[in-house]
Amino acid sequence: MTVRIEERAADVALLDRTATVDQAGERRLIEWIRAHVPSSSESILVGVGDDAAVLRPERNALQIVTMDALVEGVHFDRRFTWPADIGHKALAINLSDVAAMGAAPRNAFLSLLLPPHMTCGDFEDLVGSFLAAAAREHVGVAGGNISRSPGPLVADVTVIGQARPRRLLTRGGARAGDELYVTGSIGSAAAGLEWLRAYGRPVDVEDALIVAGEMSGPLRRFLRPDARVRLGSLIGRNRAASACVDLSDGLGDAVRQLASASGVGVVLDAGALPIEPAVRTWFERHGRDPVAAASAGGEDYELLVAVPPRARPRLEAVGKLARGVALTRIGVVTREPQLVMRCEDRDGSIAQGFAHF
Amino acid sequence: MTVRIEERAADVALLDRTATVDQAGERRLIEWIRAHVPSSSESILVGVGDDAAVLRPERNALQIVTMDALVEGVHFDRRFTWPADIGHKALAINLSDVAAMGAAPRNAFLSLLLPPHMTCGDFEDLVGSFLAAAAREHVGVAGGNISRSPGPLVADVTVIGQARPRRLLTRGGARAGDELYVTGSIGSAAAGLEWLRAYGRPVDVEDALIVAGEMSGPLRRFLRPDARVRLGSLIGRNRAASACVDLSDGLGDAVRQLASASGVGVVLDAGALPIEPAVRTWFERHGRDPVAAASAGGEDYELLVAVPPRARPRLEAVGKLARGVALTRIGVVTREPQLVMRCEDRDGSIAQGFAHF
Numbered sequence: 183m184t185v186r187i188e189e190r191a192a193d194v195a196l197l198d199r200t201a202t203v204d205q206a207g208e209r210r211l212i213e214w215i216r217a218h219v220p221s222s223s224e225s226i227l228v229g230v231g232d233d234a235a236v237l238r239p240e241r242n243a244l245q246i247v248t249m250d251a252l253v254e255g256v257h258f259d260r261r262f263t264w265p266a267d268i269g270h271k272a273l274a275i276n277l278s279d280v281a282a283m284g285a286a287p288r289n290a291f292l293s294l295l296l297p298p299h300m301t302c303g304d305f306e307d308l309v310g311s312f313l314a315a316a317a318r319e320h321v322g323v324a325g326g327n328i329s330r331s332p333g334p335l336v337a338d339v340t341v342i343g344q345a346r347p348r349r350l351l352t353r354g355g356a357r358a359g360d361e362l363y364v365t366g367s368i369g370s371a372a373a374g375l376e377w378l379r380a381y382g383r384p385v386d387v388e389d390a391l392i393v394a395g396e397m398s399g400p401l402r403r404f405l406r407p408d409a410r411v412r413l414g415s416l417i418g419r420n421r422a423a424s425a426c427v428d429l430s431d432g433l434g435d436a437v438r439q440l441a442s443a444s445g446v447g448v449v450l451d452a453g454a455l456p457i458e459p460a461v462r463t464w465f466e467r468h469g470r471d472p473v474a475a476a477s478a479g480g481e482d483y484e485l486l487v488a489v490p491p492r493a494r495p496r497l498e499a500v501g502k503l504a505r506g507v508a509l510t511r512i513g514v515v516t517r518e519p520q521l522v523m524r525c526e527d528r529d530g531s532i533a534q535g536f537a538h539f
Numbered sequence: 540m541t542v543r544i545e546e547r548a549a550d551v552a553l554l555d556r557t558a559t560v561d562q563a564g565e566r567r568l569i570e571w572i573r574a575h576v577p578s579s580s581e582s583i584l585v586g587v588g589d590d591a592a593v594l595r596p597e598r599n600a601l602q603i604v605t606m607d608a609l610v611e612g613v614h615f616d617r618r619f620t621w622p623a624d625i626g627h628k629a630l631a632i633n634l635s636d637v638a639a640m641g642a643a644p645r646n647a648f649l650s651l652l653l654p655p656h657m658t659c660g661d662f663e664d665l666v667g668s669f670l671a672a673a674a675r676e677h678v679g680v681a682g683g684n685i686s687r688s689p690g691p692l693v694a695d696v697t698v699i700g701q702a703r704p705r706r707l708l709t710r711g712g713a714r715a716g717d718e719l720y721v722t723g724s725i726g727s728a729a730a731g732l733e734w735l736r737a738y739g740r741p742v743d744v745e746d747a748l749i750v751a752g753e754m755s756g757p758l759r760r761f762l763r764p765d766a767r768v769r770l771g772s773l774i775g776r777n778r779a780a781s782a783c784v785d786l787s788d789g790l791g792d793a794v795r796q797l798a799s800a801s802g803v804g805v806v807l808d809a810g811a812l813p814i815e816p817a818v819r820t821w822f823e824r825h826g827r828d829p830v831a832a833a834s835a836g837g838e839d840y841e842l843l844v845a846v847p848p849r850a851r852p853r854l855e856a857v858g859k860l861a862r863g864v865a866l867t868r869i870g871v872v873t874r875e876p877q878l879v880m881r882c883e884d885r886d887g888s889i890a891q892g893f894a895h896f
Contacts, residue, residue: 227601232709232800233639233785234605234700239596244584247682248591249650249697255689282590293606293650293695325604332612333690338650340606340697343591352589428590443589 199303203296208328211296211305218313219323225288226324235325237289237342244350246343248279250430254334262378265304267405269312272337275430277319278409278483280343282428284351284418287411289324290316293338295331308337319411349418351426356444356488358517360424363497363509365410365484367456368433369472372479373397373464374404396460407483413504414485422496425488433477434533436486437521444488447520450477450513450532473523478533488515556660560653563662565685568653572666576680582645583681592682594646594699601707603700605636607787611691619735622661624762626669629694632787634676635766635840637700639785641708641775644768646681647673650695652688665694676768706775708783713801713845715874717781720854720866722767722841724813725790726829729836730754730821731761753817764840770861771842779853782845790834791890793843794878801845804877807834807870807889830880835890845872 197206197214216230228236239245252258252272273290280287292312296305316323321341377397384393394401409428417423425444427436433455441448452473465472487509489497501509513524523530554563554571573587585593596602609615609629630647637644649669653662673680678698734754741750751758766785774780782801784793790812798805809830822829844866846854858866870881880887 228640228707228709232711233636233783234603234642234698236640236702236707237602237604238704239600239602241598243596245594245596245602246591247594247646247648247697247699249648249682249684249695251650251652251684251686251695253652253686253688256687279590283585283593285591289604291604291606291697293608295608295610295693325606327606327608327695329608329610330613331610331691334688336652336693338606338608338684338695340604340648341591342604342699345593347595350585350593352585354589426590 197302197306199301199306201302202298203300203302203305204298206302211328214306215309218310220317226322229324230326235291237324240344242346243344244347246280246283246285246345247340248276249338249340250275250279251336251338253336262375262383263405265308266311268337269308269310270315270406272339273312273315274407274409274483276339276341277321277411278428278430280341281410281414282351282426282485283343283345284349284414284423284426285343285345286415287319287321287341287343289322289342291324291340292326294326294328295334295336296328297331297333297335300335345418349421351418351423353425353427353440353443355425356440356446356515357424357490358446358515360488360490360515361494361511362448362450362513362515363487363489364433364456364512365413365507365509366482367458367461367508368429368482368484369457369461369465369476369479370400370403371407371481372475373461374400374402376464377401378404397464399458400461400464404481407481409483410485410507413500413507416500416503417487417497420496420500422489422493422500423487424490424493427486429482429484429486430480432480432482432533433486437532440486440488441519441521445519447516447518448513449516449520449522449524452523452525454510454512456508456510474533554659554663556658556663558659559655560657560659560662561655563659568662568685571663575667575670577674583679586681587683592648594681597701599703600701601704603637603640603642603702604697605633606695606697607632607636608693608695610693619732619740620762622665623668625694626665626667627672627763629696630669630672631764631766631840633696633698634678634768635785635787637698638767638771639708639783639842640700640702641706641771641780641783642700642702643772644676644678644698644700646679646699648681648697649683651683651685652691652693653685654688654690654692657692702775706778708775708780710782710784710797710800713782713797713803713872714847715803715872717845717847717872718851718868719805719807719870719872720844720846721790721813721869722770722864722866723839724815724818724865725786725839725841726814726818726822726833726836727757727760728764728838729832730818731757731759733821733825734758735761754821756815757818757821761838764838766840767842767864770857770864773857773860774844774854777853777857779846779850779857780844781847781850784843786839786841786843787837789837789839789890790843794889797843797845798876798878802876804873804875805870806873806877806879806881809880809882811867811869813865813867831890
């Protein structure tokens with residue numbers, strides 16, 4: 183008896199959106215991804231489908247590797263998050279880590295744990311938005327893995343970036359006298375999540391943005407955060423900072439990480455913290471101190487940057503190149519190993535960030 | 540008020556083995572890993588602890604990236620598997636993918652999803668055996684991620700390897716007339732798992748190996764598989780093959796992958812398949828055809844290699860270098876797109892492998 187190898191059907195890239203991933207089967211899901219990944223970029227020699235991906239690294243470059251997962255029931259709740267948000271965010275949180283090293287992302291890998299009863303429609307939305315976000319940032323999706331999950335939906339992503347030697351930004355380079363800057367604004371994602379918890383999930387993102395009114399900005403920041411990819415890479419390339427860390431677990435956590443790794447202290451100016459007016463109002467209306475709430479809130483994916491006095495002109499030049507992204511001076515680095523939030527009337531402590539355990 | 544940054548206690552690398560990971564906290568778990576990772580190798584510029592890891596790639600080298608996960612309830616059952624087995628195996632399955640590309644592994648990254656009630660003892664055993672396996676294979680552990688899991692324990696691993704250009708082995712290079720070889724033996728891991736299911740989990744691996752008697756070999760192959768790291772790299776470096784794929788989902792699956800990617804057919808010789816006597820006896824005693832059972836059984840992490848006639852002397856030379864690992868000729872590649880198992884009396888089909896969905 184001779185068994186013919188299955189011919190590749192012309193509709194191999196089509197999924198029945200109402201079928202479950204269990205019914206579609208692993209091969210079909212991988213075929214769908216392969217058909218939707220843009221044709222390999224120059225740096226990807228072998229992409230989705232073989233035992234492993236093959237990359238051609240550039241000469242005289244360092245490689246930055248990061249991995250971060252979104253886990254259902256821990257990092258997202260499907261009552262408040264669409265599959266497309268999960269795909270977008272799973273990439274963004276990793277791009278943010280690469281940006282925080284002052285590096286540029288090059289390749290991404292997606293490892294999915296899928297509950298068998300997830301629909302193919304949800305699968306398409308999740309992977310599709312991951313691929314769309316990667317394309318926008320010129321990141322080549324080179325491979326990954328699909329496994330069944332007996333419990334939560336998980337999107338675990340690895341991103342490889344690159345930077346020139348001596349252009350890297352670790353957490354450990356801050357020195358006394360450096361000034362601290364933060365990109366964009368803080369607390370918005372936390373306020374966006376609180377809005378979702380209070381009012382529930384609208385029909386889709388577009389609908390949510392209309393319904394939420396002035397909270398639509400914070401809502402988008404929670405559902406579809408954009409990492410500071412260009413700014414991080416520019417700061418690194420132009421040696422505009424001595425240290426950098428992203429705000430994935432909140433400003434309070436980021437400040438602790440930077441201070442601890444650099445062996446320094448930090449004094450923040452409460453009045454200088456960039457908090458959107460709608461977010462400030464939201465926290466106040468719910469009886470919370472906006473500074474504490476915004477510093478404790480995670481998922482902003484902004485960058486905290488330590489800037490030596492001599493590098494300030496370079497940071498200003500970078501700020502002009504990255505139009506549209508605010509860079510706000512929020513404090514200073516001290517020799518004394520302290521963590522102080524300086525308010526008008528008194529000094530206070532800096533709120534703790536989010537911890538997984 | 541000034542808050543002092545916590546001093547790093549001298550016992551930061553100590554965990555209470557009976558406490559849960561929830562009680563220990565994420566920071567303490569990461570500190571434990573950092574304290575137990577060997578000091579950075581030359582290729583790791585920034586390791587565990589920053590936003591991302593930084594690697595220094597070698598010149599004129601391709602990079603091979605693979606990610607593969609072990610999920611509780613899907614790939615392992617804690618009734619039959621010790622945490623140390625999971626750590627060992629999570630690395631081995633990825634090293635096997637790199638070996639199947641003809642490449643040498645360089646760096647590994649470990650992403651853990653931990654159920655909060657897992658003990659720190661189990662955490663130490665899992666991560667410790669991962670690190671030990673990495674050290675044995677000269678693979679630098681450069682980073683990773685820890686998240687809480689509301690369900691299964693998951694070890695998701697990314698490995699980066701390297702190979703010289705034109706020394707790569709994909710699945711798609713096999714041509715009619717090539718001979719097929721397989722490393723080691725097949726079906727052992729499947730028989731080992733069946734033994735565990737029949738007799739339950741002994742106290743520890745050492746105990747299991749005594750209790751299992753002649754099945755101790757298959758048992759070890761299931762619990763602590765060793766990827767063909769050296770052999771795969773040697774085959775690639777010496778251009779001793781035209782295509783290669785690993786047997787993670789069984790010989791039947793590997794043959795299909797190779798045939799499909801290369802656009803060829805395969806005829807296997809049932810009598811030539813390397814099956815350990817104890818494994819053959821095990822399958823026969825349980826009323827199963829040893830050839831079909833061994834071809835269908837997953838988790839062998841052997842390599843299936845296609846060898847053009849002109850490359851045979853190079854394969855023989857490689858076989859001599861990799862002493863202790865058998866290389867058995869088991870069939871041929873055909874132009875006709877068929878999948879045939881040639882037996883003494885008749886031709887049959889080749890067993891299907893394992894599919895996640």
